Amino acid sequence: MAILGAINPVLMAGLDGDNSWQLKDYVARGGYEMLKKILAENIPQEQVIAEVKASVLRGRGGAGFPTGLKWSFMPRSFPGDKYVVCNTDEGEPGTFKDRDLIRYNPHAVIEGMAIAAYAMGATRGYNYIHGEVWEMYKRFEAALDEARAAGFIGQNILGSGFSFELFAHHGYGAYICGEETALLESIEGKKGQPRFKPPFPASFGLYGKPTTINNTETFASIPFILKMGGESFLNLGKPNNGGTKLFSVSGHVNRPGNYEIPMGTPFSELLQMCGGMRGGRKLKAVIPGGSSSPVLPGDVMMDCTMDYDSISKAGSMLGSGAVIVMDESTCMVKSLERLSFFYYEESCGQCTPCREGTNWLYKVVHRIENGLGRPDDLDLLSSVTTNIMGRTICALGDAASMPVQSFIKHFRDEFAHHIEHKTCLVPKDVQWAGSGFHKVAS
């Protein structure tokens, strides 16, 4: 099943058939109509971009940058090759929406990219797919073949004179390749390491040419926005937070999975759609936007609505919409240890604060978790995160620091308890009771 639950779905609407990913299904759902219309009527590029701006579609990869604005940065008149790149390098812990988009609705991504290329005068596109979802990569390649055979991509699309070649490219699973400039390096065949900005990709991107990089979900939204009109898309959500969005809910809920809901839907409603908390236990904490966004205590989260502004006001980020739910059986020190390990392991090693700092953070948290914490460790951790944040080439340093800062801020007593008593504040039997694994084992 493509999706577990939805309210007013757009991207995932009508995907219940067995072959929803195939071209004929997509066309039956009204697919490629917008591309055909734009090409047939020769709609001006500015008009397409204006429509995207009107929708207030914000980048679905995590940063939430307004897509229409990003497109307008592209120097359309620049002679020679320009690129559009789709970022399907979905590596953030908790995020699993893009893989389902290209698994169930790949042609929406292709159509979105072709329209984007038209709007920005790009001639070539790449979809960079995470190396650990090989099956989806193959499915996307199959969809590309279909689209190419049907003339939706390639030379002289639908006789309009507009040409756009699109290729899929799979990585090998490095988290850093989801950073847009590292992704470009990786496509170029180099080691995936972020570039220093400026220059930004819009002026010096793939192979040194102007390039726009958007998330998979962003591209997939484009045909629907143009079809329903930017205004209507915006109105699906709330002001400054247009449209619907996919949320990947994981953790201690009864039905973890992808949900498509309008922006501004209360978190409590989303939690209900997920079947509520597993075992009826109490909600302790939520990481609302993927592992790099600051954790929020359960009660704060219950007052939030699922949109950029509300979550940001509560002190976190909507990010990619990966909601990690933790109940009262969770040891926050252990959770942080796992997250810190991830960022330590995935730091590309290029710049000093991130390479050395993520390693230091993990080692200290690991020590605390294993009963070797020292009284000044929490101050040390906070000082190390301060020295990382804002000092690195890309955002990975910040991403590694924010969980540490927020976990200590909201759950300081658990860390203090660990340091003082060499054990968890949450009793071991409560932890085990919350763990499906231990239930089976006993």
Added chain:
Amino acid sequence: MLEIEIDGKKAQVPDGSTVMDAAQQMGVYIPHFCYHKKLSIAANCRMCLVQVEKAPKPLPACATPVTNGMKVFTHSDLAVQAQKGVMEFLLINHPLDCPICDQGGECQLQDMSVGYGGMKSRYQEEKRVVFHKDVGPLISMEEMSRCIHCTRCVRFGQEVAGIMELGMANRNMHSEITTFVGRSVDSELSGNMIDLCPVGALTSKPFRYTARSWELQRRRSVSPHDSLGANLIVQVKHDQVMRVLPKENEAVNECWISDKERFAYQALNSDQRLTKPMVKQGGEWREVPWNVALDYVAHGLKDISREFGGDALAALAAPSSTLEELYLLQKLMQGLGCGNVDHRPRQQDFTSDGKRVGTPWLGMRLAELNNLDAALVVGSFLRKDHPLIAQRLRQAVRKGGAALSLIDLSADDQLVPLHARLTVAPSQLAQTLAAVVKAAAQQKGVELPAGLENVQVCEQAKAMAQSLIEGEKKAVFLGNAAQQSAAATQLHALGLQLAQITGATFGFLGEAANSVGAQLAWALPTGANARQMFEQPRQGYVLMGVEPEFDCANPQQALAALAQAKMVVLFSAFKHEPALAYADVLLPMAPFTETSGTFVNTEGRIQSFAGVVRPAGDARPAWKILRVLGNVLDLEGFGYNTSEEVRDQVLGGASEFATGLDNGLNGVTLQLPQAGQGMERIADVPIHFADPMARRAPALQRTRDAAAPAARMAAATLAQLGLQAGDLVRVRQGQGGAELAAALDEGVPAGCVRVAAAHASTAALGEMFGAISVERA
């Protein structure tokens, strides 16, 4: 121009400057590791973070472009906190083994930790350990745990050396600098990575653990190893040369030197040094005092001159001798009535002698090479003959988009994208250059120079001509092999023609450190030239700094002539084993580090230097030996007190650049040589066999560039001879031969076999570019 204020000081800086550029211009120091003015910006060390007004975060000075009215603070709380934070991170995994680290005392990390580090580390976890790597005989990568991942070495390889031999593998704190699996670092510029490394991760293998940096004195010198005349810092301890580093001179070597220049010093301290005058009496070699040796030499030369005339003598000097040595040598020989003096042992074609308008030179300043739009280099093993000129041309292509074309004898990888290339047999060089001349004449619509009517023009020649016509700044250069070729004068004339038609500058990539200076010092024949003096054997020879079996165009012929001579006097810094057979007197001469002197480099730059250490044993500066010899022989005009007196006499008043430089030719008609018949030899002079010092430097001799010569042939040639790569073959030229392994090298033109010169295994062979036979051994 943009206005910027750093720490309250205002300045105007050019558009496009970074904050780091501006700070350097204003004399404000911003700490940094990864930034280097000659390399691309990486911004990875984060040490140069500064506060910029209105920016919420500290910004790296090296990568932040200046905007008009920008205000920068390098000592504000935010900046200092950022710098201290980065310093702490850099040190947490650094072993802090300064007491046993070769970099200690000259380490940027050490210096910076004093300025920005804490007294005590807050890091109490285990430190990272990085496994050591063996990357060859020059660079030590034994303590890679010291690496701070600035990637200067990686960028140097990619951008300056032209080949990425080091890279950063793995992620996170497991990142490590390493070669491709199983490879070594073989670039001829690799030693510069040691200088670039801000910590003790890359250190010099030959220098390792031999001295601490603060024990060393820094003395200036000039490289004798190639015609660029790289400026050197020779570091000395207890009157011994301990290591050699580049001295920055943007106009000459920038901040680089080649590995040969860096590591050849090992020979200076070797037990192969000749430290006492030696005389052969009754077949026995004896060490004798200087007065005995000089009396012996004076008598011997005088006797020959008296008995057979001055023409029975000849003198041959290495073109890497100093101006003073060359001048006094020719003066001494003239005093003996002998005009058979030369400094061009590898040259074969001397028809331009007496027809040159002035002293042949580069034709432009070295610094201008970087700004060329188009260049054609004819007959050069560019990278190995002229590592730093090749580097400048590489930058011209990389940064300026210059069109670099080559007409060469082997398609060695020059590590730079080429516009066009023709790789031909030695006998075809002139024909090929003529084709470019013809193409240029046709494209320009000017009259075809006489003698080129029958030349065939190919596409590559057209492309070369076109690039030379189109570019604004352009040049045609003759390399070493062109100057050594049998058609040298024809190539010279053709080069001038091409330059004239296209508006390019014509020049020579000088063969050796003092090729220009030797001409200025009149070390040129009024009688027999370097070839004739062996073709028609003489009774007495004076050899200065040359090792004929390695340095002569036809070692076979040279050795035969020497063997029959009554007297052979060899000025040498080394006990040259083969010379013990044919020489009668060995005079220990001081190498460049032990004498004062002057080199005039290929751009005509006069560079004088002083000795940096006392001569080893009884060795003496050659100019002093010649002076005394002149006095013993009662010759006029040998009353010099200093080498400066000699220099000033030779150069007149010229101080920075020599005068009389001119590549023009008078009275040479174009007459293209006939195509060669049969198998032709292509002899390169491998970089580490090119001079007596390099030949005796153990570390250089272990590099890949110093591999024993093979008989390298293209597959078609191998097949034609019924050979396979790896077969043992016998190559023959005239009476001599050598047994070598056959090797496959598709870069060698068909019908040619590449057998390097200047190596003991090929010393019995004849002409460098002559006919050769190859058969299975």
